[in-house]
Amino acid sequence: MSDGPVALRITGKTKIMFILGDPVAHIRGTAFFNAHFSEGGFDAAAAPMHVAPADLASVIATIRKLRNVAGFGVTIPHKIEVLRHLDGMTERAAQVGAVNFVRRAADGGLTGDNVDGIGFTSGLARNGIAVEGRRVLQIGAGGAGRAIAFALAEAGAAEVLLVNRTQEKAQHLADAVEAAYPRCRCIAGAAEVAGADLVVNTTSVGLHEGDPSPVDIAALPVASAVADVIMWPETTPLLAQAERRGHRIMRGREMLIQQLRLATEFLGI
Numbered sequence: 062m063s064d065g066p067v068a069l070r071i072t073g074k075t076k077i078m079f080i081l082g083d084p085v086a087h088i089r090g091t092a093f094f095n096a097h098f099s100e101g102g103f104d105a106a107a108a109p110m111h112v113a114p115a116d117l118a119s120v121i122a123t124i125r126k127l128r129n130v131a132g133f134g135v136t137i138p139h140k141i142e143v144l145r146h147l148d149g150m151t152e153r154a155a156q157v158g159a160v161n162f163v164r165r166a167a168d169g170g171l172t173g174d175n176v177d178g179i180g181f182t183s184g185l186a187r188n189g190i191a192v193e194g195r196r197v198l199q200i201g202a203g204g205a206g207r208a209i210a211f212a213l214a215e216a217g218a219a220e221v222l223l224v225n226r227t228q229e230k231a232q233h234l235a236d237a238v239e240a241a242y243p244r245c246r247c248i249a250g251a252a253e254v255a256g257a258d259l260v261v262n263t264t265s266v267g268l269h270e271g272d273p274s275p276v277d278i279a280a281l282p283v284a285s286a287v288a289d290v291i292m293w294p295e296t297t298p299l300l301a302q303a304e305r306r307g308h309r310i311m312r313g314r315e316m317l318i319q320q321l322r323l324a325t326e327f328l329g330i
Contacts, residue, residue, distance in 0.1 A: 069106050082139065088109045094324075105325075131329060161320075184311055185259075196219055201264035281306070287300060
């Protein structure tokens with residue numbers, strides 16, 4: 062997957078894909094998609110759109126009328142709020158309760174899907190990080206966190222401990238995951254790294270310069286792994302600490318590789 066310069070030839074026949082977020086300065090996904098489109102011979106192009114929460118409804122209403130738009134990706138902070146503006150969603154997105162890609166039909170109808178979880182667990186597998194039978198400490202229960210918690214349980218995690226600023230939100234997600242995957246013990250509580258085989262950050266902490274690490278991993282066993290969903294910077298404070306301690310890590314960009322194919326198919330590009 063290349064993220065270098067890509068020569069795009071955009072014409073009236075080119076299918077356009079946006080990525081909606083706030084902020085967008087950190088977004089690298091569009092570069093990966095454009096490289097994917099170019100390498101695969103797809104007549105398509107992706108671009109980020111900086112959309113404030115107050116403007117989300119009007120922007121989506123406009124996208125419905127843009128006939129050369131195949132759909133759009135959704136990132137922080139819109140993955141849950143966007144549900145209010147869709148006509149339908151896949152079973153996977155409905156289970157998660159968050160969306161990260163939306164397909165636009167010829168008549169302007171909008172259908173959401175969520176491939177965050179699949180992308181994340183695929184990235185773990187490619188990096189030799191096992192999930193089955195493991196105990197996971199997950200930081201965050203937001204849009205990406207919801208998808209990843211369900212995917213970890215589906216992949217066979219023995220236990221997922223959810224840590225979130227709002228305990229009630231974490232508990233609600235834990236109950237939903239355990240109901241869907243009873244073999245996985247999913248609980249909400251305080252961060253306990255000593256017993257974790259895998260630590261996962263699904264929050265935006267580490268995205269901005271000066272951000273602290275979202276969790277102190279000083280007590281994490283060296284054999285345990287650490288993963289982050291943030292794509293830029295590639296090495297977040299959490300991952301930098303993990304590398305210094307000798308842990309196996311997974312960078313955020315790894316979760317996008319499988320999503321490139323899945324999103325391209327879903328959007329009909």
